[in-house]
Amino acid sequence: MTAESPAHAGQGFAGVPRVPGSAKPDPILVADGVTRQFGGVLAVDVAHLEVQRHAITALIGPNGAGKTTFFNLMTGFDKANHGTWSFEGRTLAGTPAAQVARRGMVRTFQLTKALSRMTVLDNMRLGAREQPGENLFVSLVRPAWRSRESEITDKAMTLLERFRLEEKAQDFAGSLSGGQRKLLEMARALMSDPVMVMLDEPMAGVNPALTQSLLGHITALRDDGMTVLFVEHDMHMVRHISDWVVVMAQGEIVAEGPPAEVMGDRAVVDAYLGAHHDTDLGDDALLEEDSRITREAEAEADVGPGEDRS
Structure with missing residues (x-):
């Protein structure tokens, strides 16, 4: 364990200003002037954002705030109208999604992308880098790729054990519950040995029994x-x-800070409850708003409240 990461991750923010776009001590992702417009709607308008290395950063906001669109832009699944961003000091603007993943930044999706008619193990294998068998001519010479395939399979099984999915290895991915598919997608992302993982609503549609595991x-x-x-x-x-x-x-970064401080920030209260209100964003208000947003997300994913897919 390095002195910079794991247990001491939160200490890296000790001197960081609690303002939108604040500079971080060791940013891994930096975005400047990023905009994405759909017709007359400005979905993303991020002036400046830095994401600290070796830390867990949450991106929150009401429905329609632009969070998933921002994810799509950073990971090459959508194209920005304007702006630049870099990952580990290398520009990523205009870089295709596959190349972004090869550089070490991978993401999951709110609605999982597991290939239902392939086994869990085969889904895992797809996430690995450097597969010589994908080359048409090399694939005809079994000794040229057999060793690498064995390595990939061993790695996949190790990750499936870590995520407690090893008994599902030969099952079709489509037979998994919603929570298990979330675990599979996270495990598959790790097959490429990423430096940064971006998770889009990892808890959406997940049975409470799997929440703590996730x-x-x-x-x-x-x-x-x-x-x-x-x-x-x-x-x-x-x-x-x-x-x-x-x-x-509304597409902009309106607040940043440690969780406890952000929950009491007036800009956050306004973002979730509207500018014209007299209610603090306390636990009751948060619970009520969380419940409403969760119901909407579950409806979109065709999952009933509190129900997992099975």
């Missing part, structure tokens, strides 16, 4: 030296595992 896996990513940026509506999860919280509203 939380443990996310904190374990940081403890392994990775950087985590995640979108989430569950404020209790955000408070529990985040080192730093960034708040988006």
Whole structure:
């Protein structure tokens, strides 16, 4: 364990100003002037954002704030109208999604992307780098790729054991529950040995029985030296595992800071409850808003409240 990461991750923010766009001691991802417009709607308008290395950063905000669109821009799944961003000092603007992943930044999706008609193990194998068997001519010479395939399979099984999915290895991915598919997607992301993992609503549609397991896996990513940026509506999860919280509203970054401080920030209150109100964003208000947002997210994912996919 290095002095910079795992247990001491939160200490890296000690002198960081609690203002939007604040500079971080060791940023791994830096975005400047990033905008994305859909027709007359400015979905993302991020003037400046830095994500600290070896920390868990939560990106929160009401529905329609631009969080997932921002993820899509950073990871090459969408194209910005304007702006630049860099990962580990190398520009990523205009870089295709596959190349972004090869550079060490991978992401998961709110609605999982497991290939349902392939086995869990084969889904895992797809996430590995440097597969010589993908080359048409090399694939015809079994000795040229057999050793690498064995290495990939061993790595996949080790990760499936870590995520307690080893007994599902030969099952079709489509047979997994919603929570298990979330675990599979997170495990598959690790097959490429990423430096940074971006999780889009990892708890959406997950049975409460798997929630604690997912939380443990996310904190374990940081403890392994990775950087985590995640979108989430569950404020209790955000408070529990985040080192730093960034708040988006109407496409802009409106607040940043440690979880406890952000929850009491007036800009955050306004973002979630509207500018014209007299209610503090306390636990009751958060619970009520979390419940509403969760119901909407579950409806979009065709999952009933409190119900997992099975």
